Amino acid sequence: MKFYFSYLVILIAFLGCKDDKHKTIIDYAYIGGEIINPSANYVVLSKEEKVIDTIKLDGRNRFLHKVKHLKEGIYTFKHGVEYQMILLEPRDSVLFRLNTLDFDESLVFSGRGDKKNNYLINEFLENEREEKYVIKLCQLNPNAYQTHIDSLKDRKVKLYERFIDKHEPSELFKKIAQANIDYSHYSNKEVYPFIHYGRDKASILKSLPDDFYDYRKHINYNDEFLSSYHNYNTFLRHSLSNLSLKVHDAHNTGKPFNRNSLCYNLDKLKLVDSLVTNTAIKDDLLYHFTMNYLSRSKNEKNNNIILKSYLSKTNSTKGKEKMTGYTYAINSLKEGSEIPDIELIDLNNEVVKLSSLTPSTTVVTFWSNVYYKHFKESHFKLKKLRLKYPEVTFISINIDGLGVNKSKKILEKYNFESSNAYLFKNPKEATDVLAVYPLTKTIILDKNNKIENCHTNIFSVYFEKQLLGLLNK
Structure with missing residues (x-):
């Protein structure tokens, strides 16, 4: 693997030098890499939601591609339904290696342009970890909360400044990296009223320091440059939800939020x-x-x-x-209606109807090979629930159309239950009919095949209460 990547770097460097002799304007970059445990035989490269190229993997699940007429900026590479961002500038030759079973965490860049992209992916992962910490901080009073999140931002700024001093990246990188820091910080402020335990959200807003949202004066809610950036879009969702609180409170006086x-x-x-x-x-x-x-x-x-x-x-x-x-x-799918007659395939390759699998109270869950973390966590949860409620049938359905053999191997790897594991025969039609969104969606059916709840979630603190309520009827 190391030899292969070294060879690619040398090859790209050679090709780059060769082109440099004949061009005064460099308008290309190379992107390549290896996908471990691929869920498809290609990678899709896009920019601003427009597909640039569909790149096939070779027999070793590797690829190398030259992006011609490069428009510098953030590109999206997608494999299956997972995707991640990559910053491409002229003369870059960025290679990556990732494992689909741990998509973001396994992603490592090498080659020319690797440092800026490793910085950005590490920052993305750090923000994911920070979100859990911020939830705990939100229970503090406003002044203490502001002090803590200011310190989180200061730490990021110091790391950013050290990176700038050491690597002297482009102005484009600096603009993106600074925006990521700023909008992550702004998002932390916008979520505070929602996550804080107090139910009277209007009072929480009034308790905030006068300058808590001063940055809003300088926010562009129509920033086309940042429109494809995760931190900016997350901020917009949080901010508009927060701004709506004040609007809503004006005609919702006296009612709990x-x-x-x-x-x-x-x-x-x-x-x-x-x-x-x-x-x-x-x-x-x-x-x-x-x-x-x-x-x-x-x-x-x-x-x-x-x-x-x-x-x-x-x-x-x-x-x-x-x-x-x-x-x-x-x-x-309203309460009391019958579950649609969706066709499933069991792990013996037999076609069965969903409605035929409900002789008792039944819980229907869904999983995807692409969202591997959810797959593992949901099946570990189902394992516990089956032991706790033996009178309930717990069904797990794969929505990908993986095929029986691959689904069976994935379940066997972790020793997960296979007797109540199924695949959709027609995934697109079935996910539409059962409105499978989000993937955590769980449906509870009573013993008469009627829908008891089509909007629950096995991870919800209320799930077992809902289940017990049905069992005790």
């Missing part, structure tokens, strides 16, 4: 429509907030109201089509 209420979510859509003018950013936010509401709602009338609001504001034809279909599916 409910983030899942129709009124509050309609306020969010209205605020996005009025504050965001960039079409791509607006459509993304409208889609996110609407889908987030629908995935938790059991009220058909309210679902149709929020869908109507979404359709009147978005410009995305694809989004309209998806959201309309999702709303129809959600409304069809």
Whole structure:
């Protein structure tokens, strides 16, 4: 492996030097690498949501590709449904090696352009770890909380400055890295009222220091340059949710705040429509907030109201089509209705109907080989639940269309239950009909094959209470 990567680096350097003699303008970069445990035989390279190239893996799951007419900036490489960002500038020759079973954590860059990309991926992983820590900090009073998150930012700034001094990267890198630090910090401030344990969110907002949100004066909610950046988009979602609190409180006086209420979510859509003018950013936010509401709602009338609001504001034809279909599916899965007759394949390669698998109270969960962390955690959880509730049938369904043999090998590797493991015969149709979003979605069925709850989650603190309520009926 080391020899292969060294050979690639030398080869790319040679090709780069050769081209330099004939060109005064360098407008290309190389990208290559190896995918361990691939879930497809290709990698898709995109920029600003437009596919640049689909690159096939060779017989050893490796590839090398020259990006011609390079437009410097952040590119997305996607494998299966997992994706990650890479910064490409002229003359770069970036190689990476990753394992799909641990996608982000396994990703390592080498070659020319590796240092800036390793910096960015390490920062991404650090932000993921920081999110859990910030949840705990949010229980502090506002002044103590601000002191702690300011220190988190100061640490990042020092690491950034050391990197700049040592490697002297481009202005483009500095702009991106600084924006990541800033917007991560701003997000930490925006989430505070929501995660703080107090139920009166309006009072929490009023208790904040006067300068707590001063940075908002300088925020561009329509920044096209940052529109494909994770930290910026996360900030926008948190900030608009927070700004909607004040709007909502103005006509919700005296009532306890409910983030899942129709009124509050309609306020969010209205605020996005009025504050965001960039079409791509607006459509993304409208889609996110609407889908987030629908995935938790059991009220058909309210679902149709929020869908109507979404359709009147978005410009995305694809989004309209998806959201309309999702709303129809959600409304069809209401409590007391029968589960659709979806066809499954068991690990003996036999076709069975989902409705035939419910002789007792049944819990239906879903998993994907691509989201490996969720796969492992959900199956470990199911293992415990099966021991605790032997009278309940726990079913796990793979949504990928992996095939029986691969699914069987994955389950056997961790000694997970296979007798109640299935695959969708037609994954696309089945995930649409059962509205499988998010992947943590769990459906509880009673012994008569009727839906008891199609919006639960085995990781929820309320899940076992819901299950016991049905068993004790």
